[in-house]
Amino acid sequence: MKRPELVCPAGTPSAMRTAVDAGADAVYCGFQNATNARNFPGLNFTVPEMEKSVAHAHAGNTKVLLAVNTFPPAGKVNLWKEAVDTGARLGVDAFIVADIGVADYIARTHPGIRLHLSVQAAASTPEAIKFYCRQFNVKRVVLPRILTIPEIRNMADEIPCEIETFIFGNHGLMVEGRCSLTNYITGLSTNMDGVCSPAAQVQYIKDDAGNLSTKLGKFTIDCFSCDENAGYPTICKGRYLTPAHDGAYYAFEEPISLNLSSLLPDLMAAGVSALKIEGRQRSRSYVKTVVTAYRRAVDSIMAGKDPEISDLLALTEGQKETQGAFKSKAWR
């Protein structure tokens, strides 16, 4: 079994240092603009920060993967090309991309730098992945979180590049790169602006009885009674009404996080080359705890021991965890 790369989130320079120190094989990060899919206030890197951070990561033998993984709207492509050129100048180890135009630019302009196909490209079949490999010399695909482990194993046999899968973190229910729910409600696009349920349009409203409603734009996403923890109003994690269902229900999914710790040996045996932890928007302590736990788990599996898995439940959304699509087709 090949040792998989542990790919860790770096939303800020300090989170990146934390991930490097906790044993990340690679970190992923982005610039402070719409060129990456976590374009949240207070997150991401200025160019000088990126320069320093790349040096620190490389000194710790950690690779830096630059996410340039949104879809530039017509007329604004130059911002994405600038991000790519800057990343190349600073010596990043790979670009994570979703847009065909951006992938083509990298393949032509920086053919020496590895290209990873972002989960935002939603390439879910060997044919789709082979297309990207053939056209742009993609070295690794980040698989959409919709496949079971047997399906991933079959995929690994059929494609000419490495596979990266998510193993922990927030679990979006829609196929990444194919969701414009946020734009429908807020006027900001997940694909074009890198924004999902922007905080500036979130409201928490308490009624006289102590119930707390969470709103995004003008729509109520959920309502919590006093004894419930109010979740962040992500559209695909809200409670809604429909005539076919008795009472309000989580129409898409409940607030829950992906945690594949107990499936790690199976994933590694299936031929997955890189294991990705979600959470560029999370705290340093989250990064430290999760990266440390998975570092230990991967190392023990490689040493032929049963994986030691720490309890990560406290770090999950809504303190609930799932194995999502990976465990069984019944998730669908």
Add this chain to the structure above:
Amino acid sequence: MTTKMQLTIAPILFHWSAKEKLDFYFRIADEAPVDVVYLGEVICSKRTPFFEKHYDEVAERLKRGGKTVVFSTLAEVMLKRERNMIAGFCELEDYEIEVNDSSALLHLSGKPFRIGSMMNVYNEDTMAYLAGLGATHFSLPPELPRNSIAILAQHAGRLGVTTEVQVFGRASLALSARCYHARAHGRIKDNCQFVCEEDPDGMPLNTIDKQEFLTVNGIQTLSHSYINLLGELSNLEKLGVSHCRLVPHTQDMVAVATLFRDTLDNKYSAREASEKLTAVGIPAPFSNGFWHGKPGHQWIDESARV
């Protein structure tokens, strides 16, 4: 001299019975002033067996009605059966293909094809690249604002390809691997018993405080509102967009198509046309927010501005 704007009928997104589909297409073939009709199941491969045997007959009838027939591919491809379906479609000799998932691109490179609105073509570079592989026509994502559509239409002209914008019907907003129709009924996708058939315009999803919000169609989530760009048809023409797309609903689509054709031919003002569209019996508010670069659910009435 610009060529006349063409009207198209998008693939039926919902699970209608074979009889409903046959009636719909025969009526479109005989009565609707549309130029292009897209056939094919794009949402759920489990639905395909119900209508497969009718495609030849329907395509023939549509062609006799003077319509161009295009086959649209599945938007989300995962299973071996679905992958085989895509490969089969790509070998069709007699019909053009509209691609909705990148799986098909592997098979089609070098052969002419259309790009569907569920493909992520947001900018001129991506458009040019795909045109280089043989794409001749681009149906643009519904969330694109006017500014981006303008630039893409301009580039399309230079590349010798054409563009299409959805002007009517619910907007496709998201795809998932999970079937939300089955989930609402306490089932899973493999055991759905085709409950989506109960909702021929999709299953309403309202907020806890009973605001109308979204629409569920199997693995797809759509808007509750209906996109209505009747007021922008002349702008679309000016920008160089060549095709206007109507998403089929259970309302009288011949009446809807006729209304759009007549408005394109300057028989009605945009305001008159919108009133007539309401009279067709649209069960939801209109929206045009995406076009204006605003929240997609919004309706911005430019003619009401002083």
